[in-house]
Amino acid sequence: MRAPPQHRLRRLRRRPPPGPLDYGRHLWMRLTMLATFVFLYAPIITLVAFSFNDSRRNVVWRGFTVKYYLKAWHNDGLIEAFTNSLTIAVISTAVSTVIGAMVALQLWRFRFPFKGAYEGGMALPIVIPEICMGVAMLAFFSRTYWPTDLIWPFNLSAIIIAHISFSFPFVAVVVRARLASFNREFEEAAKDLGASEWRVLRDVLLPHMAPGLVAGALLAFTLSLDDFVITFFTSGPDTVTFPVKIYSMVRFSVTPEVNAASAVLIAITLALTATAMFLQNRAGQKMR
Amino acid sequence: MNNAMNNAIVQVRGAVKTFAGVATAVDHVSLDIFEGEFFALLGPSGCGKTTFMRMLAGLEIPDRGEILIDGRDMTGVPPNRRPVNMVFQSYAVFPHMSVLANIAYGLKVTGVGAADIRRRVDEALQLVQLGGLEQRMPAQLSGGQLQRVALARALVKRPRVLLLDEPLSALDAKLREAMQLELVKLQHAVGITFIIVTHDQQEALSMADRIAVMEKGKVRQVAPPAELYEYPRSYFVADFIGKMNLFHGRASGDGAVAVEQLGEIKIPGNSSAGRVGIAVRPEKVKLFRDAPRPGFTAFKSTVDNIAYHGSESYVFATTESGAAIAATVQNESRDSKLPAVGDSIWCGWRAEDTLVLEE
Numbered sequence: 001m002r003a004p005p006q007h008r009l010r011r012l013r014r015r016p017p018p019g020p021l022d023y024g025r026h027l028w029m030r031l032t033m034l035a036t037f038v039f040l041y042a043p044i045i046t047l048v049a050f051s052f053n054d055s056r057r058n059v060v061w062r063g064f065t066v067k068y069y070l071k072a073w074h075n076d077g078l079i080e081a082f083t084n085s086l087t088i089a090v091i092s093t094a095v096s097t098v099i100g101a102m103v104a105l106q107l108w109r110f111r112f113p114f115k116g117a118y119e120g121g122m123a124l125p126i127v128i129p130e131i132c133m134g135v136a137m138l139a140f141f142s143r144t145y146w147p148t149d150l151i152w153p154f155n156l157s158a159i160i161i162a163h164i165s166f167s168f169p170f171v172a173v174v175v176r177a178r179l180a181s182f183n184r185e186f187e188e189a190a191k192d193l194g195a196s197e198w199r200v201l202r203d204v205l206l207p208h209m210a211p212g213l214v215a216g217a218l219l220a221f222t223l224s225l226d227d228f229v230i231t232f233f234t235s236g237p238d239t240v241t242f243p244v245k246i247y248s249m250v251r252f253s254v255t256p257e258v259n260a261a262s263a264v265l266i267a268i269t270l271a272l273t274a275t276a277m278f279l280q281n282r283a284g285q286k287m288r
Numbered sequence: 289m290n291n292a293m294n295n296a297i298v299q300v301r302g303a304v305k306t307f308a309g310v311a312t313a314v315d316h317v318s319l320d321i322f323e324g325e326f327f328a329l330l331g332p333s334g335c336g337k338t339t340f341m342r343m344l345a346g347l348e349i350p351d352r353g354e355i356l357i358d359g360r361d362m363t364g365v366p367p368n369r370r371p372v373n374m375v376f377q378s379y380a381v382f383p384h385m386s387v388l389a390n391i392a393y394g395l396k397v398t399g400v401g402a403a404d405i406r407r408r409v410d411e412a413l414q415l416v417q418l419g420g421l422e423q424r425m426p427a428q429l430s431g432g433q434l435q436r437v438a439l440a441r442a443l444v445k446r447p448r449v450l451l452l453d454e455p456l457s458a459l460d461a462k463l464r465e466a467m468q469l470e471l472v473k474l475q476h477a478v479g480i481t482f483i484i485v486t487h488d489q490q491e492a493l494s495m496a497d498r499i500a501v502m503e504k505g506k507v508r509q510v511a512p513p514a515e516l517y518e519y520p521r522s523y524f525v526a527d528f529i530g531k532m533n534l535f536h537g538r539a540s541g542d543g544a545v546a547v548e549q550l551g552e553i554k555i556p557g558n559s560s561a562g563r564v565g566i567a568v569r570p571e572k573v574k575l576f577r578d579a580p581r582p583g584f585t586a587f588k589s590t591v592d593n594i595a596y597h598g599s600e601s602y603v604f605a606t607t608e609s610g611a612a613i614a615a616t617v618q619n620e621s622r623d624s625k626l627p628a629v630g631d632s633i634w635c636g637w638r639a640e641d642t643l644v645l646e647e
C-alpha cells in the first residue's frame with residue numbers, strides 16, 4: 001500500500017507545521033521583526049560605522065581609520081563638554097536616586113492629608129513639556145541671581161539642580177512600583193526579631209527595593225546625559241554639555257568627529273545598561 | 289501536661305481592638321497564660337485570633353486594656369523590645385538571605401557576638417533538624433523546611449513566649465501530623481511557653497495543655513482539651529468542638545428540661561430556670577433493641593442512614609417526636625452488627641452524660 005499523498009508531503013517537509021503560539025516561525029512575523037530592527041538600529045549602526053570612515057564627509061566609504069576618535073580626543077571643547085555631562089549625570093543621578101527613593105518610601109509607607117495631591121505634584125515633572133520646564137528653570141535661576149561664574153564643578157550647579165528636579169520623579173515612580181510588591185510581613189518579622197526601624201530599612205526594605213533603585217538610577221542617568229532642552233535653558237554662557245556641544249558642531253557640518261563622540265557615548269550607555277542588568281539578574285537569582 | 293503552671297507569664301486584662309469600620313476584632317479579652325504552657329487559641333475564621341497574637345507581639349496596639357508579659361506592662365513597648373517571638377502564618381523567611389543568615393538575623397541585630405551566634409545557630413539547626421541546609425536560599429526549600437527555618441529563627445532568640453500563627457496550615461496532612469508531634473516534643477525540650485493559633489480543633493486538642501475557644505472576638509471558654517471536650521459550657525463551644533447532638537430547651541429549675549422536639553428529660557445536677565442548650569456526644573449514645581433500663585435517657589427511633597468510617601460508623605436516627613440523633617458505633621470486630629436503615633431502635637444515653645449549656 002502506498003502512503004496517501006499528504007502524508008508523503010509532510011514527511012518531505014521534515015519539520016512539523018508551526019503551532020498556534022509559534023509566532024516566530026511565521027513569515028510575516030519574521031518580516032515585521034526584521035523591519036523593526038532595521039528602522040531601530042540602521043541609523044545607529046550607520047553612525048558608528050561612519051565614525052571609522054576615512055573621509056571628511058559622511059557620504060561614501062573611503063576606508064577604515066580611527067583618526068576621528070583621536071581628533072575628538074584632542075578637541076578640548078568636546079572633552080570639556082563630555083566631562084561636564086558625565087559630572088552632571090553622576091551627581092544628579094546620585095541625588096535624584098536618593099530623593100526619589102525617599103519620596104517613594106514616604107508615599108508607600110505613610111498616610112497624610114492631601115496625599116493624592118502630593119503624589120500628583122511629585123509626578124508633575126514627568127508630564128510637563130520639557131520646554132516649559134526649561135523656561136521655568138531659566139526664570140527661576142535668573143530671578144534668584146544664581147551665580148554662573150563659579151569654578152568647576154560649581155558652575156554646573158544650576159544644571160545639576162534642574163536635572164535632579166526632572167529625573168527624581170522617574171526614580172520615585174519606578175521605586176514605588178517595586179515597593180508595591182513588598183510583603184509587610186517581612187518588615188514585621190524583622191522587627192519581631194529585634195530590628196530597629198533603621199535596621200529594617202537596611203536589611204529588609206533596601207534589598208527588596210534594589211532592582212527598582214538600579215532601574216531608576218539608570219533612567220535618571222540617561223535622562224541627564226542626553227538632556228538638551230532644559231540644559232540649554234539653564235546653562236550659563238560658558239558651560240557647555242555634550243548634547244549642546246554636539247548640536248553646535250552639527251550646525252556647521254556633520255563630521256565623523258561627531259560620529260566618533262556619539263559612538264563613545266553609545267558605548268558608555270550600553271556598558272552601563274549591561275552592568276545594571278547583570279546586577280539585577282544576580283539579585284533576582286538570589287531571590288529565586 | 290506541664291507542672292510549673294502557677295506562674296502567669298502572659299496576663300491580658302480587658303484587651304479591646306477595633307478596626308475602623310469593621311466589627312471589634314478582639315472584645316474585652318482577659319486571659320492568663322502560664323509559664324511553660326502549650327496554649328492554643330482556637331476559633332472560626334475571623335474571630336480575632338491573629339489580631340490577639342499580634343497584640344502580644346506588639347504589632348497591633350490594643351485600644352483598651354493591658355498586656356503584661358513576664359510581669360512587665362507592655363504598653364508602649366515596640367515589637368523589637370518584647371521578650372516574645374512570632375512564627376508567621378506565611379513564615380516570612382527573608383527571601384534574600386540564606387537559611388543561616390535568616391536564623392542568625394535576630395541575634396545579629398541585637399549585637400550578640402559572632403562566636404555566640406555561631407554556637408546558638410548550630411544548636412537551633414540541630415533542634416529543628418535542618419543541618420546541612422545552612423547555605424540554601426529560601427526559594428530552594430520545601431514548605432516544611434521553610435517552616436522549620438521560621439521556627440529556628442524565632443527559637444534561637446530564646447524568647448519567654450513563642451507565638452505561632454497557624455504554623456502548620458500550609459502543610460499537607462501527613463507532614464502536618466508529623467510536625468504536630470515535633471512541635472510538642474520541641475516545646476518539652478526547650479521549655480518555652482508556646483501560644484499557637486489554629487482553626488483546626490483536632491490540632492488544638494492533640495497538642496495543647498489548655499485551649500481558649502474564641503468567637504467574634506470574645507473568649508468563650510478556657511480549659512484543658514479533655515475538659516473542653518467533655519464539659520463545654522456554651523452552645524457555641526459544644527457545637528464547635530467535635531461532633532455533638534444539640535438541642536434547645538427550657539429548664540424548669542427543678543432538675544428537668546423541656547427539650548424542643550424531644551420532650552422533658554432529667555438533667556444531672558441542677559440548672560436555674562431559663563433557656564438552655566442540651567447536648568450529648570454521639571459516642572455516648574447507645575443503641576438498644578428494646579427500651580433500656582432506667583438511668584438512661586432514651587427515645588424510640590427509626591434508623592435513617594448509616595455512614596461507614598472504617599474504625600467507626602455513624603448511625604443517624606429520628607425519634608418518634610421528630611428529633612435527629614446521631615450515634616457513633618465502634619466497629620470492634622469484623623462482623624460487628626449494625627442496625628439496618630428503617631429499623632426501629634432505641635437511642636439512649638446515661639443521664640449523667642447529658643450536657644446542659646448556656647444558650
Ligand SMILES: Nc1ncnc2c1ncn2[C@@H]1O[C@H](COP(=O)(O)OP(=O)(O)OP(=O)(O)O)[C@@H](O)[C@H]1O
Pocket residue numbers: 307308310311312313331332333334335336337338339340487
Ligand atoms: N488590618 C485590619 N484592618 C481591618 N480589619 C481587620 C484587620 N485585621 C483584621 N481585621 C478584621 O478583624 C477580624 C479578626 O481578624 P483576624 O485576622 O484576627 O481573624 P483570625 O481569627 O485570625 O481569622 P483566620 O482564622 O481566618 O486567620 C476580621 O473580621 C478581620 O476582617
Ligand SMILES: [Mg+2]
Pocket residue numbers: 337338339
Ligand atoms: Mg489568622
